[in-house]
Structure formats: C-alpha cells, structure tokens
Amino acid sequence: MTRGFDPRRRAFLSGVAGTAVSVAGFPTSALARIDAPHRAEAVKPSDEVFGFCDMCYWRCGLKIRVRDGRAVKIDGNPEHPNNYGVVCAKGNAGLMVAYDPDRLKYPMLRVGERGEGKWQRIGWDEALDRVAEGLNNIKAKYGAHALAMIGHGSWEKPYHRLAHAFGTPNTTSPVFGLCCGPRGVANMMVVGKNLTGNETLDLENCRYFLMLGRNVTESLHNGETRAWVEGVSRGAKVVYVDPRYTITASKAEEWLPIRPLTDHALLLALIHVVVAEELYDREFVAEYTTGLAELKQRVARYTPEWAAQETEIPADTIRRIAREMAAAAPAVLVYSPRRLTRTTNDLGTGMAVAILNSLFGVWDRTGGVFTPQGFPLPEVDLPPFEHPHADLPPELLGEHGQALRADGAGIPGRWPIANADLGLTNQMWKAMATQEPYPIKALLTAGGNGFMNSTDWQTVRQAIDQLEFFVAADVSPNEMNMYADILLPEATYLERYDDLQTGGARQGYVAIRMPAMEPLHDTRDAWTICKGLSERMGLGDYFPHSSIAELIDDRLRKAGLSRNELEQKGIIKLKADPAKNFPREHGGRSVFPTPSGKVELVPSQLHALGMEDALDYEPQVRPDAGEFHLTFGRVGVHTHARTQNNIWLADLMAENALWIHPEAAVERGISDGTTVRVTDRQGRTGELKAKVTPRIRKDTVFMAHGFGHFDPRMRTTNGRGAADSNLASSDVDRRIGSAAMGRSLVRVEAV
Amino acid sequence: MRSLLYFLAAGLFEQPNAERTRRLQRVVAMLRQVRAEPNPWRPLLTQLADHLFLHDDDLTAEHTRLFVLGIPRVAAQPFGSCWLEPERQVMGRTTVEVREMMAAYGLGASGGLLPDHIVSELEFMAWLIANEEIESTAQTQQRLLHDHLARWVPAFTAALRAAEPPNLYRLAAELLDRLIADHLGEPAPEMPILFPPESLKERFE
Numbered sequence: 001m002t003r004g005f006d007p008r009r010r011a012f013l014s015g016v017a018g019t020a021v022s023v024a025g026f027p028t029s030a031l032a033r034i035d036a037p038h039r040a041e042a043v044k045p046s047d048e049v050f051g052f053c054d055m056c057y058w059r060c061g062l063k064i065r066v067r068d069g070r071a072v073k074i075d076g077n078p079e080h081p082n083n084y085g086v087v088c089a090k091g092n093a094g095l096m097v098a099y100d101p102d103r104l105k106y107p108m109l110r111v112g113e114r115g116e117g118k119w120q121r122i123g124w125d126e127a128l129d130r131v132a133e134g135l136n137n138i139k140a141k142y143g144a145h146a147l148a149m150i151g152h153g154s155w156e157k158p159y160h161r162l163a164h165a166f167g168t169p170n171t172t173s174p175v176f177g178l179c180c181g182p183r184g185v186a187n188m189m190v191v192g193k194n195l196t197g198n199e200t201l202d203l204e205n206c207r208y209f210l211m212l213g214r215n216v217t218e219s220l221h222n223g224e225t226r227a228w229v230e231g232v233s234r235g236a237k238v239v240y241v242d243p244r245y246t247i248t249a250s251k252a253e254e255w256l257p258i259r260p261l262t263d264h265a266l267l268l269a270l271i272h273v274v275v276a277e278e279l280y281d282r283e284f285v286a287e288y289t290t291g292l293a294e295l296k297q298r299v300a301r302y303t304p305e306w307a308a309q310e311t312e313i314p315a316d317t318i319r320r321i322a323r324e325m326a327a328a329a330p331a332v333l334v335y336s337p338r339r340l341t342r343t344t345n346d347l348g349t350g351m352a353v354a355i356l357n358s359l360f361g362v363w364d365r366t367g368g369v370f371t372p373q374g375f376p377l378p379e380v381d382l383p384p385f386e387h388p389h390a391d392l393p394p395e396l397l398g399e400h401g402q403a404l405r406a407d408g409a410g411i412p413g414r415w416p417i418a419n420a421d422l423g424l425t426n427q428m429w430k431a432m433a434t435q436e437p438y439p440i441k442a443l444l445t446a447g448g449n450g451f452m453n454s455t456d457w458q459t460v461r462q463a464i465d466q467l468e469f470f471v472a473a474d475v476s477p478n479e480m481n482m483y484a485d486i487l488l489p490e491a492t493y494l495e496r497y498d499d500l501q502t503g504g505a506r507q508g509y510v511a512i513r514m515p516a517m518e519p520l521h522d523t524r525d526a527w528t529i530c531k532g533l534s535e536r537m538g539l540g541d542y543f544p545h546s547s548i549a550e551l552i553d554d555r556l557r558k559a560g561l562s563r564n565e566l567e568q569k570g571i572i573k574l575k576a577d578p579a580k581n582f583p584r585e586h587g588g589r590s591v592f593p594t595p596s597g598k599v600e601l602v603p604s605q606l607h608a609l610g611m612e613d614a615l616d617y618e619p620q621v622r623p624d625a626g627e628f629h630l631t632f633g634r635v636g637v638h639t640h641a642r643t644q645n646n647i648w649l650a651d652l653m654a655e656n657a658l659w660i661h662p663e664a665a666v667e668r669g670i671s672d673g674t675t676v677r678v679t680d681r682q683g684r685t686g687e688l689k690a691k692v693t694p695r696i697r698k699d700t701v702f703m704a705h706g707f708g709h710f711d712p713r714m715r716t717t718n719g720r721g722a723a724d725s726n727l728a729s730s731d732v733d734r735r736i737g738s739a740a741m742g743r744s745l746v747r748v749e750a751v
Numbered sequence: 752m753r754s755l756l757y758f759l760a761a762g763l764f765e766q767p768n769a770e771r772t773r774r775l776q777r778v779v780a781m782l783r784q785v786r787a788e789p790n791p792w793r794p795l796l797t798q799l800a801d802h803l804f805l806h807d808d809d810l811t812a813e814h815t816r817l818f819v820l821g822i823p824r825v826a827a828q829p830f831g832s833c834w835l836e837p838e839r840q841v842m843g844r845t846t847v848e849v850r851e852m853m854a855a856y857g858l859g860a861s862g863g864l865l866p867d868h869i870v871s872e873l874e875f876m877a878w879l880i881a882n883e884e885i886e887s888t889a890q891t892q893q894r895l896l897h898d899h900l901a902r903w904v905p906a907f908t909a910a911l912r913a914a915e916p917p918n919l920y921r922l923a924a925e926l927l928d929r930l931i932a933d934h935l936g937e938p939a940p941e942m943p944i945l946f947p948p949e950s951l952k953e954r955f956e
Contacts, residue, residue: 023758023877030871034859068847099840111812117822120811522863712823
C-alpha cells in the first residue's frame with residue numbers, strides 16, 4: 001500500500017513548524033528538519049481519503065487517492081448518493097486547481113492602484129490584523145450594515161457566520177438571485193417544498209419526461225445524469241423543449257424548438273388541457289389540493305391554439321403531450337430548468353411547473369418526486385446574532401432598529417418573497433454601485449466572480465469603485481479579486497476539512513471532506529481564516545472551536561457519531577426506507593407544508609401579496625428584424641465561470657463559440673469558424689468564433705457560459721471566447737427581484 | 752565558498768524583508784573576505800552589496816510580480832516542476848524527487864515553499880555542500896545539480912531577465928547562472944526551455 005499524507009512527515013511540504021537548519025551559521029528559510037510537530041489536524045496515513053467535490057454544485061462524493069503526500073487521482077465515492085462512484089471530467093480535473101502554479105499562495109496586500117495587480121506578500125497575522133482593523137473601521141464610520149459579503153462555494157459558510165456576527169444583514173450567494181431562486185420560491189408557494197439543489201426526482205422510474213431546457217447531459221450532475229439515463233433506458237419517453245438541439249435533445253423522442261422565453265405559455269396551455277379535459281389525478285387533486293376552480297378560470301384563455309402562437313409549438317402537439325403525460329402519470333415529470341432566471345415572470349413559470357406536476361399527482365409516487373430523508377445532525381451551539389441598531393432612516397430599519405437588507409430580499413415593499421438568507425446578489429451589486437438604499441463601503445468575498453457570474457460588468461465596476469475596503473478570499477486569481485485590497489489565499493477542497501455535508505436523498509446522509517494533503521504554499525481553510533478574524537474583532541464566541549476538525553467532532557458527537565467512524569467510508573447513511581420516500585405507495589400520506597397544508601394550485605401567498613397575476617402569462621421581448629435572442633448555458637466539461645482556466649478542462653474545451661443557424665449565417669456572410677461580433681441593444685459586445693449549425697432556431701444564438709475572461713493572469717483562458725455575462729439582460733423578475741437574463745437581444749456580424 | 756554562494760543565491764530569491772537583507776549583507780561580506788586570489792566572484796559580490804537595501808518597498812512588489820502573482824503573468828515561476836514537466840503544474844514528480852532527496856537527510860521544505868521551489872533547492876544544495884562529510888551528500892549534490900538545477904535554472908533566469916527586473920534580480924540571475932556553470936565545470940549546456948509556461952496557451956490553439 002502506498003502511503004498518503006502522513007502527519008509525521010507533515011513538514012516536508014510547507015512544514016511551518018519545521019526546525020530550521022543552518023549553513024555556515026546562518027539559519028535556512030526553506031530547509032527544515034521534518035520531525036517537527038505539525039500545526040493542523042492529523043490525517044489518517046492512508047492511500048485514500050474521502051471528500052465531496054467543489055468543482056460544481058452537485059457535490060459528488062469523492063475518494064481521493066494519495067501518493068507521496070500528493071493527491072494523485074480523484075475517484076467517486078461509491079457510497080455517495082449524489083454520484084454512486086462516478087466522477088465527471090470536472091471532478092477529475094480538481095487536481096489541476098490545487099496544482100495550478102498561478103493559484104493564490106500567500107496573503108497579499110495591495111500596494112498599487114486598485115486593480116493594477118501590484119501586490120506585496122504579507123504574513124497571515126498581518127493580513128488578519130489588517131482585515132479586522134479595516135472592517136472595524138468601516139463599522140465605526142458607517143455601521144456594520146456597510147459590509148456586504150458575497151460567497152460562492154461549498155466553503156462560504158464560515159464567512160456568512162462571520163458577517164452576521166459582525167452585524168451586517170448583507171450576506172448573499174448567487175445561487176438564489178442569479179440561478180435557482182425563482183424555482184424555489186415557486187415550489188414553496190405551491191407545495192411548501194423548495195426542491196432545488198439536489199432534486200429528489202425518481203428519474204429511474206419515470207416514464208415520461210417533459211424537459212424544459214433541462215440539459216442534463218451537459219449541465220451535468222453525475223447522479224442525476226446517471227439516473228435519467230437509466231430511466232430513458234427503461235423506456236421513458238423524453239420530450240425535450242429548447243430553442244437548441246442539445247445532446248440531451250438527441251436522446252429524446254421529440255425535440256420541440258420552442259420560441260425563447262415562452263415556456264410559461266406552453267405550461268399554461270398544458271394546464272389548460274389537463275384541467276379542461278379532466279386529465280388530472282382526480283383522487284390526488286380532491287384530497288390534497290386547493291384552488292382547482294380558480295385555476296381553471298385563470299387558464300381558460302390559455303388554449304393550445306393561443307400557446308401555439310406564442311411558442312411555435314403546434315396546438316395538436318401540446319394537446320397530445322398533455323394526454324400522453326396524463327396516461328403515464330403519476331410516473332411523469334415536468335422537469336424544470338435548473339437555472340430559472342430568464343424572464344420577468346419566472347415565478348409564474350416555476351409555479352406552472354409545480355402546478356402541472358401536482359395535477360399529475362407526482363408527489364411521493366414512484367417515477368415522480370420523492371420525499372427525501374434528512375440526516376438529523378444539529379448545528380453547533382452559537383450565541384444569537386445581534387444585528388446592531390443602525391443609524392438609518394426608519395424605512396430602512398427592522399423592528400429592533402437593525403438595518404434591513406440593502407438588496408431588499410425578504411423586505412416588504414421591495415422583494416418580499418426573495419430568500420433573505422441567500423439574498424439577491426444581482427440586487428446587491430446594484431445597491432453597491434448606486435449606494436442605495438444606503439452606502440455599502442466594504443466587501444468581503446468568499447470565492448465567486450461578480451464580473452463573470454452576474455449580468456453587467458459596468459455595475460460591478462461601479463460597485464467596486466464605491467468600496468473603501470475590499471477583501472477577497474479565494475483559491476485562484478480572477479477578474480473580481482484582482483481589485484481586492486487584501487487577498488486571503490484559500491486552501492483547495494483537497495487540502496482541508498470543511499463543515500459536514502448533510503443531504504436529503506432517498507437515504508439521509510452525512511459526508512465528510514478530509515484533507516488529502518496539507519495546504520500547499522501558505523494557504524488556509526475558510527473556517528481557520530474566519531476564526532482568526534473573529535478573534536481579532538471580538539467575535540470569538542461565534543467560533544468557539546479550536547479547529548474545524550473540532551467543530552466536526554462536536555456536530556457528530558451530538559448525533560452519536562465520531563469523525564473516525566465517518567472517515568471509514570466518507571459517508572454515513574440512514575437505512576433505506578421506501579415508505580418514507582414514497583408514502584403514498586405504502587399506504588401513507590403526503591405532507592405539504594403550505595399555509596393550508598395542501599398543494600395550493602393558486603397559492604394563498606399570492607393572494608396575500610396581491611401577486612395573483614404571476615399566474616398569468618407575461619409576454620417577453622421579441623427580436624426586431626436582424627436581431628436574435630441570446631441564450632447561454634452549460635457544457636459538460638466546465639462549471640460556471642470557474643473552470644475555464646483549468647488546464648485539463650481547457651484541453652477538452654478551450655473557448656466558446658456562437659451557435660448560429662446556417663440561414664442566419666449566410667445572410668451575414670458568416671461561415672463556421674468566422675470570428676463574429678455580438679452586440680446587444682446597450683452596445684455591449686463580445687467576439688467569438690461562429691459555430692454554424694442547424695441545431696438552433698433561426699431567431700436564436702447561443703454561447704456556452706463562463707468564457708471570455710479578461711484577467712490576463714488566467715493564462716489558459718484569458719481572451720478566449722466571449723462572456724455571456726456582459727451580454728445577458730439585467731432585467732429582473734418583477735416580483736422576486738431575481739435576474740431575468742434571457743431578455744437580451746443581440747445583433748451578430750462577421751468581424 | 753560554493754555552499755555559501757548557493758545560500759546567498761537562495762536568499763536573493765526569498766521574499767524580501769529587512770531581516771533577510773541584513774542576513775544577506777552579512778553573507779556577502781563574508782564572501783567578499785574569502786582570500787582566494789583571484790576571487791572571481793568579488794566584482795559581482797560588490798555589485799550585489801550595493802543593491803541590498805534595508806528598506807525597499809518596491810522590491811517586495813517586484814518580487815511578487817516576478818515570482819508570485821504578476822500581471823499579466825508570473826514572470827519566472829520559481830518551481831522546478833513548472834519547467835521540467837509538460838503540464839507545468841506544481842507538485843509534480845520533480846517535487847517528489849527533491850522532497851525524497853531532502854527526506855533522506857531528515858530534511859524538508861518549510862515556510863510555505865515547496866521542495867522544488869528555487870529557494871528550497873538552492874538552500875538544500877548549500878546544505879549538501881556544507882555537509883560533504885555526511886554519506887552520499889556528494890552524489891545527491893550531483894543529482895540535484897544535473898537532474899534539477901542545471902536543467903531548469905537557465906530557463907528560469909532567462910525568463911527573469913526578459914521581465915526587466917530590478918538590478919538586484921538581474922544580479923541574482925547572473926550569480927545563479929555562473930554558480931551552476933562553475934559547479935558543472937563548464938557553462939550550463941544550451942538547453943531549450945523545455946516547457947515554458949508562456950506557451951501553455953498554444954496547446955489549445
């Protein structure tokens with residue numbers, strides 16, 4: 001057996017505690033005796049350790065092979081329900097994040113102009129002292145609420161805790177306002193369940209998938225893709241709805257090239273048919289739902305003929321699909337887009353998905369949506385957060401005099417139905433840029449890249465310009481952290497413990513992330529960084545453990561478990577119990593934690609908020625002659641804007657291309673490979689090569705998300721392709737406040 | 752003297768600070784007093800002494816630009832594996848080889864530096880030369896010289912010069928090149944830069 005990272009040999013890499021040796025009486029700086037005690041937690045001397053992936057947001061379980069103190073191969077943990085042993089290209093390429101010579105290695109202090117890229121290495125003590133002092137100065141000058149914290153990654157949790165302990169409400173993560181938020185809100189309103197993250201869909205047993213741009217083979221999550229393929233191989237019918245013929249479309253029986261931004265019209269017409277022809281699950285609807293009569297009234301006008309005009313999907317097809325799905329129900333799924341931040345009424349689209357699924361009675365049924373088992377694992381005991389009284393106008397204060405969120409999430413009169421824990425990152429950038437409703441003067445980021453995962457570079461630039469203090473914690477350099485005043489280098493997910501992963505799948509589980517090797521260079525994990533900051537800011541009570549490992553031990557102890565036990569297989573699962581997943585298959589009842597305790601086909605919260613019109617169709621933008629809808633999405637080998645500089649993944653796909661239909665291309669003198677300029681109505685542009693293909697509608701162009709990086713330090717990807725993030729629309733969902741990125745219209749010309 | 756010269760070279764590539772500068776000033780002073788006549792290093796040592804300033808804020812930023820976090824790129828990656836291995840990443844076979852050489856003597860790299868970091872390798876060489884009475888250090892010296900330093904340092908110093916560094920680093924590059932040539936007994940062979948980091952992008956063209 002090869003030996004992995006042995007704590008007794010810890011000093012051989014960074015060995016901070018190693019005893020210096022001398023040359024001619026002078027102590028060495030790098031060379032040290034290696035039999036010195038080490039600073040961090042011991043890791044079992046094994047040839048494999050377990051973890052969960054940080055390369056995308058599905059969080060597959062990992063088994064990491066270690067040799068000579070290096071992580072050398074990443075495999076899947078066969079026990080983990082998110083992937084059952086499978087790892088994708090992105091997961092494999094995690095090693096190249098850790099071993100990237102350009103990653104952030106040491107704490108850095110900006111010494112030039114902001115964004116100039118002139119830095120000075122400083123020690124951790126000095127870095128943490130400076131950050132603590134800088135944040136406390138902001139608090140003294142403007143109040144705690146003048147700090148915004150934006151996190152994006154599996155390790156952002158300690159930063160949220162630190163920011164709340166500091167006293168600001170302004171913590172946010174792009175997952176809500178720029179991604180899945182509207183879907184979660186819609187599901188909560190209709191069925192009282194969020195159903196985002198790792199969705200609990202019984203894909204293997206589903207017999208009919210209506211997939212709304214849900215490109216599961218390219219917007220790839222291992223467990224989901226595997227289960228979906230299994231379902232298809234068992235004979236499930238797939239109807240794939242997308243302006244683009246994706247790889248997923250190629251596995252479908254039918255591809256419906258819908259007109260962009262009209263999914264809601266299709267859904268309303270399907271609901272119309274199901275209700276009008278009484279194709280719904282009568283027993284379920286009678287027992288478990290409210291609002292059918294009102295729903296029927298509302299959808300009366302949305303006939304398939306009407307929808308055909310909007311969607312360009314024939315009315316007969318819509319009717320046939322409704323009937324086919326009803327015949328296959330309850331083993332059917334209207335498969336929502338994962339990112340539902342496209343139109344001004346994503347709430348309506350999301351609700352229509354939930355309503356249609358409910359009419360088919362899919363909840364807790366084989367082939368439908370199952371109820372997950374959670375894992376009972378208490379959080380650590382912490383003092384309550386005390387957001388201090390803020391010196392702001394009364395309309396910006398909560399009942400205890402504390403500042404309300406600057407992004408308006410969860411606030412009556414602003415974006416009351418947006419999630420106030422995750423916040424609206426798109427609105428936070430605007431708040432920072434405009435300094436409205438109150439000044440935000442400090443920013444703490446934990447991963448992420450506001451330029452590449454938001455919708456407007458100008459807004460992000462303006463926001464950064466307004467800051468008096470910007471601290472970025474991250475693994476790799478990028479466009480956003482280039483502007484930081486202090487850079488805190490994070491260890492990668494292969495080099496650290498993190499807080500536990502608990503999940504609700506068929507079996508509830510708790511999984512651990514173990515370090516496969518010690519942190520390279522002089523990097524630290526998020527928890528250790530935040531603990532150091534908290535102590536310097538007098539907030540140590542919020543980080544009471546001596547280390548992240550002790551925090552893990554504490555949580556596990558409360559559940560009667562131990563770290564040693566968990567590290568055997570990397571995961572502990574509850575016993576499988578199909579009766580809990582599918583109660584209605586086992587004589588049990590479904591539970592819907594809505595205000596009425598039932599599925600609300602017309603959600604009571606809409607009435608309470610006066611938002612009933614979200615159930616109605618809102619026409620979206622249409623291109624003028626010569627314009628296109630701009631669409632963007634994921635590919636199987638990259639995640640968001642964070643993997644393009646990874647050399648293994650760049651080897652698979654180094655730049656994006658603009659998909660354009662051959663007829664539209666010919667009109668513009670564009671051939672396959674021609675460099676084209678894409679220009680939106682604001683005059684923003686991007687240049688990339690054309691991919692001329694009949695696999696896309698004539699009125700639509702597409703580019704893969706995450707390319708077009710402009711940070712020269714990202715040597716592999718800098719200048720390659722174009723950035724959808726600077727062409728996407730900055731419109732918002734009128735009720736949620738989340739981004740409506742799909743509303744961008746562009747012109748295309750050969751360069 | 753060679754041991755101390757390697758030690759000096761290592762120190763020149765360390766993160767600059769006052770303590771380091773004081774140490775290097777003492778090392779240079781010691782080296783200048785070596786009585787070997789002629790002392791071929793003396794002119795270079797004199798120039799180095801003239802450029803070892805206690806307070807030089809620009810130098811720290813330059814050190815970062817050249818070796819740690821530069822715009823548009825790190826000018827001269829200080830890791831052997833970045834020059835000797837096709838993927839040009841850290842923690843490669845090169846790193847492990849140097850680590851194992853160090854471990855044979857109960858040594859390792861510390862201070863946030865990897866074993867094949869230029870500072871680690873040079874300090875290790877200094878230690879090996881200073882401890883020639885210890886079994887096998889002579890052989891290890893030759894391995895470290897021929898399999899590692901002589902193979903990538905010329906490329907490293909060439910990249911460093913191309914980045915128009917401050918005089919101190921220009922002198923450090925000269926010292927390093929001469930030191931290795933002297934150690935080899937001949938000028939370092941004209942070696943192509945095996946895998947220059949700058950060419951990485953071309954892989955994907």
